Amino acid sequence: MASVKVTSQDVARRAGVSQPTVSRVFTPGVKVSSAMEAKVRRAAEELGYRPNTLARSLITGQSMTIGLIVAYFDNPFYVEALEKLSRALKDKGYNIMIFMAANHAGDVDQVVQDLLDHQVDGIILASVSTSSDLTARLNEEGVPLILFNRGHSDKSLSAVTSANRAGGAKVAEFLLAGGHERMAHISGWQGASTGRDRCDGFVSALQAKGKEPLAVVDGLFSREAAAAATRSFFSAAETPDAIFVGNDHTAFAVLEVLRGELGLDVGQDVSVIGYDDVAMSAWPSFDLTTVRQPANRMVDAVVAQLIAQIEGRATEPRQIEIDGPLIVRGSARKPEGWVE
Amino acid sequence: MASVKVTSQDVARRAGVSQPTVSRVFTPGVKVSSAMEAKVRRAAEELGYRPNTLARSLITGQSMTIGLIVAYFDNPFYVEALEKLSRALKDKGYNIMIFMAANHAGDVDQVVQDLLDHQVDGIILASVSTSSDLTARLNEEGVPLILFNRGHSDKSLSAVTSANRAGGAKVAEFLLAGGHERMAHISGWQGASTGRDRCDGFVSALQAKGKEPLAVVDGLFSREAAAAATRSFFSAAETPDAIFVGNDHTAFAVLEVLRGELGLDVGQDVSVIGYDDVAMSAWPSFDLTTVRQPANRMVDAVVAQLIAQIEGRATEPRQIEIDGPLIVRGSARKPEGWVE
DNA sequence: AGCATTCATGAATACGTATTCAAGGCTATT
DNA sequence: AATAGCCTTGAATACGTATTCATGAATGCT
Structure with missing residues (x-):
C-alpha cells in the first residue's frame, strides 16, 4: 500500500x-x-x-498498443488466431487491448471509439465489420484498421482472409471426383463475406461442371441452425449424399445429428466437409475433412500489413488472400484411387 | 493521414x-x-x-485498465472465462490488456512487469502462478493481483477457485454409490493447486469409505498424457471400471481412446467423469458427466474482489471458493434409483 | 598551436489532461 | 442595504517522460 x-x-x-x-x-x-x-x-x-509507459506514449504519440475486437469465441478458430496474434504482436513489441463486441455495427463502432480514445496505434477487427463513416474517421486520424477473416466491399480497408471462393471450389471438385450426386450446402452466415464467398465458390464450381446443389441453406455459423438444416434435409424426399458446412464448428453439430439422431455412417452413407481445420477436426471423434485456413500465415500477414501501415511504409490498403489446402480425413468418401 | x-x-x-x-x-x-x-x-x-485517455490516466493515476495473463486456451474453460471477464469488466468501465505467458514463473514475472509499466489498475492471473518476490513488489506498488482458478500457499494473495476438494469428493461419492470397484484417476497437473486439490478430495473421500484408488497418474492437463495413461490402465492386469479425469478437455481424449482404440462402451463398461462442465461436455459426442465450475459466479467474484481492492474498500486479500454441482450425463453409470 | 567540428549533457519545453487555488458573481440572510 | 456564503470559472500547476536547443568539452585537422 x-x-x-x-x-x-x-x-x-x-x-x-x-x-x-x-x-x-x-x-x-x-x-x-x-x-x-x-x-x-x-x-x-x-x-x-x-x-512509465503512459507518459512515454503521451509524448511520442506511440502507445505500442493494438486494439483487437472480436465478436465471439464459440468458433475455436478465433481462439487459435487470438493466441497467435498475441504472441506475434508481442514479438514485435506491441501489446493487445482486447474487446468483445456484439456483431451489429453500432456496438463495434462504439468499441472502436473506445480504442481510439486509448490512442491505439492500430486496430484489428476479427469477424466483425464496421460502418463506413467510422473508417473515414480512422483514415482522418491516421490509425490503420485491418479486417481479419472478413472481407469488405470498401477497398480502402485492408483485409486478410483465406481464399474462400477457391476453398469452396476445392470442396465441390473433391465431392464431384468422389462421385457424389446430391450435394447440399449449409452455408456460413450470408451477412459475412466468408460465408458468401465459400458458398459462391462451391456453387459456381458445381455449375461449371453442369451440376446444381441439391439445397443451400444459411446456417448462420450456428450449431443449432446447422443441426436444424440437417434434419430438414433428411426429412425431404430427396436426401443429400454430401453436405458442405460453412465452418468446422457448425460441421461438428451436423456430424452429431447424422450419427446420433439419424444413425447414418458418415463417410459412407453421407460425406461431410467443413472449413477451417481447427484442432478439434483432427480428433478421432470428428475426423473431419475440411479446408484449412492457415492461421499462422494469416496472422503473419495481418501483423506485417498492420505494422507496415503504422510505420508508414505501406500507405495503400491491401486485400490479402491466403490459400489453404483441403485436408482429407474420414468424414467424406474419397475419389477412386485417391492417394494421400 | x-x-x-x-x-x-x-x-x-x-x-x-x-x-x-x-x-x-x-x-x-x-x-x-x-x-x-x-x-x-x-x-x-x-x-x-x-x-485523450492517456493524458487523463497520467494525471489521475487511474488507467481503468486491467491486465489479464493467461497461459493457454487449449482448455475452453479459460476461453469462456475470458469472454465473461471481458464483458463484466467492460460493464464496470474497465478495459482489458491481455498477455499470453508461458507457464514458468520467469515468463509470468516478465509479463507482470510489462503490465505494471502500463500502469494497470489491477492484474488477473488465470491458470498461472507468480513468484513471491514479485507479489511483494505488487503490494509495494499498491496494484492488486488476483489468481483465477488457481490457489496459492501465500495467503496474502487473493484467489478465486471452485471448491476443488469438495468437487473431487463428490465424484468419489457418486462413483461409490454407483457401485464401482476399481476407480482410477488421471489427475490434473500436480504443479497446480487445482490439479492437486481435486486429486486430494477424490482420494480422501475414497479413503473415508475405506477404499483406495486403483491408480493415480498425473495427466498434466494434457490430452496426450491422458490418452497414454488410459492405454496403460488397460494394458495392466487389473483394469479400472471408472476413470476420474482432471478436467473435461483431457477427459475428451480419454473418451476417444476408450471408444475408438479399446472399443469400450463408455457409461456401461467403464465410467468417465471430468471437471469443468465446458460447453462441449454437453455435446452428444461426449455426453460427459462432470463437476461444473460455475464460470459466471467465479468471474463475478473475481471482478467484485478486484474492484474492491482497487478502490481500497477491501484491503484484505481473500481466498474465495465457489461450489459447483455434479452434472450427471451418460458417460458414467448412475447409482441404483438415481433421480435426475 | 589554433581553429573548426563533433559530441555529450543540461535547461527548458511539450504532450493533453485534471486539479488546486484565487477571484468574481450571485443569492440569501439579517 | 450590507455582508456572509456558496457556486462557477479561469489561471496556474502537476503528471512523468521525450525532445529541442544551447553550451561547453573534447576531438580532429592543418
Missing part, C-alpha cells in the same frame, strides 16, 4: 545527472557515454525504476 | 471558455453550469473532440 512511484527525476537525483540523461539511457538508439549509462543504470536498479 | 488531433484546448478556444471548463464537462461528477456545458458540448461535437 506504500505506492511509491519512482520517476526518472528520482533516478536523476540519485545518479547526480539530469532527468533527460536518464530518459536517454532508457530510450533505445540514443547516444549516452558509458560512464553516464553505468551511473544511471545502477541508480535505477537500486530504486527499482521502470519508465 | 491528416492526423488532426483535437484537444481540450481547441474546444476551449472555439467555445470561448477555458481548458479546465472543457475538462470539467467531460469529467463525470463535476459541476458546470448548463450554459457552459451546452457551449462546450457543441464545440466538442463540431470538432469531433474526445478526451
Whole structure:
C-alpha cells in the first residue's frame, strides 16, 4: 500500500545527472557515454525504476498498443488466431487491448471509439465489420484498421482472409471426383463475406461442371441452425449424399445429428466437409475433412500489413488472400484411387 | 493521414471558455453550469473532440485498465472465462490488456512487469502462478493481483477457485454409490493447486469409505498424457471400471481412446467423469458427466474482489471458493434409483 | 598551436489532461 | 442595504517522460 512511484527525476537525483540523461539511457538508439549509462543504470536498479509507459506514449504519440475486437469465441478458430496474434504482436513489441463486441455495427463502432480514445496505434477487427463513416474517421486520424477473416466491399480497408471462393471450389471438385450426386450446402452466415464467398465458390464450381446443389441453406455459423438444416434435409424426399458446412464448428453439430439422431455412417452413407481445420477436426471423434485456413500465415500477414501501415511504409490498403489446402480425413468418401 | 488531433484546448478556444471548463464537462461528477456545458458540448461535437485517455490516466493515476495473463486456451474453460471477464469488466468501465505467458514463473514475472509499466489498475492471473518476490513488489506498488482458478500457499494473495476438494469428493461419492470397484484417476497437473486439490478430495473421500484408488497418474492437463495413461490402465492386469479425469478437455481424449482404440462402451463398461462442465461436455459426442465450475459466479467474484481492492474498500486479500454441482450425463453409470 | 567540428549533457519545453487555488458573481440572510 | 456564503470559472500547476536547443568539452585537422 506504500505506492511509491519512482520517476526518472528520482533516478536523476540519485545518479547526480539530469532527468533527460536518464530518459536517454532508457530510450533505445540514443547516444549516452558509458560512464553516464553505468551511473544511471545502477541508480535505477537500486530504486527499482521502470519508465512509465503512459507518459512515454503521451509524448511520442506511440502507445505500442493494438486494439483487437472480436465478436465471439464459440468458433475455436478465433481462439487459435487470438493466441497467435498475441504472441506475434508481442514479438514485435506491441501489446493487445482486447474487446468483445456484439456483431451489429453500432456496438463495434462504439468499441472502436473506445480504442481510439486509448490512442491505439492500430486496430484489428476479427469477424466483425464496421460502418463506413467510422473508417473515414480512422483514415482522418491516421490509425490503420485491418479486417481479419472478413472481407469488405470498401477497398480502402485492408483485409486478410483465406481464399474462400477457391476453398469452396476445392470442396465441390473433391465431392464431384468422389462421385457424389446430391450435394447440399449449409452455408456460413450470408451477412459475412466468408460465408458468401465459400458458398459462391462451391456453387459456381458445381455449375461449371453442369451440376446444381441439391439445397443451400444459411446456417448462420450456428450449431443449432446447422443441426436444424440437417434434419430438414433428411426429412425431404430427396436426401443429400454430401453436405458442405460453412465452418468446422457448425460441421461438428451436423456430424452429431447424422450419427446420433439419424444413425447414418458418415463417410459412407453421407460425406461431410467443413472449413477451417481447427484442432478439434483432427480428433478421432470428428475426423473431419475440411479446408484449412492457415492461421499462422494469416496472422503473419495481418501483423506485417498492420505494422507496415503504422510505420508508414505501406500507405495503400491491401486485400490479402491466403490459400489453404483441403485436408482429407474420414468424414467424406474419397475419389477412386485417391492417394494421400 | 491528416492526423488532426483535437484537444481540450481547441474546444476551449472555439467555445470561448477555458481548458479546465472543457475538462470539467467531460469529467463525470463535476459541476458546470448548463450554459457552459451546452457551449462546450457543441464545440466538442463540431470538432469531433474526445478526451485523450492517456493524458487523463497520467494525471489521475487511474488507467481503468486491467491486465489479464493467461497461459493457454487449449482448455475452453479459460476461453469462456475470458469472454465473461471481458464483458463484466467492460460493464464496470474497465478495459482489458491481455498477455499470453508461458507457464514458468520467469515468463509470468516478465509479463507482470510489462503490465505494471502500463500502469494497470489491477492484474488477473488465470491458470498461472507468480513468484513471491514479485507479489511483494505488487503490494509495494499498491496494484492488486488476483489468481483465477488457481490457489496459492501465500495467503496474502487473493484467489478465486471452485471448491476443488469438495468437487473431487463428490465424484468419489457418486462413483461409490454407483457401485464401482476399481476407480482410477488421471489427475490434473500436480504443479497446480487445482490439479492437486481435486486429486486430494477424490482420494480422501475414497479413503473415508475405506477404499483406495486403483491408480493415480498425473495427466498434466494434457490430452496426450491422458490418452497414454488410459492405454496403460488397460494394458495392466487389473483394469479400472471408472476413470476420474482432471478436467473435461483431457477427459475428451480419454473418451476417444476408450471408444475408438479399446472399443469400450463408455457409461456401461467403464465410467468417465471430468471437471469443468465446458460447453462441449454437453455435446452428444461426449455426453460427459462432470463437476461444473460455475464460470459466471467465479468471474463475478473475481471482478467484485478486484474492484474492491482497487478502490481500497477491501484491503484484505481473500481466498474465495465457489461450489459447483455434479452434472450427471451418460458417460458414467448412475447409482441404483438415481433421480435426475 | 589554433581553429573548426563533433559530441555529450543540461535547461527548458511539450504532450493533453485534471486539479488546486484565487477571484468574481450571485443569492440569501439579517 | 450590507455582508456572509456558496457556486462557477479561469489561471496556474502537476503528471512523468521525450525532445529541442544551447553550451561547453573534447576531438580532429592543418
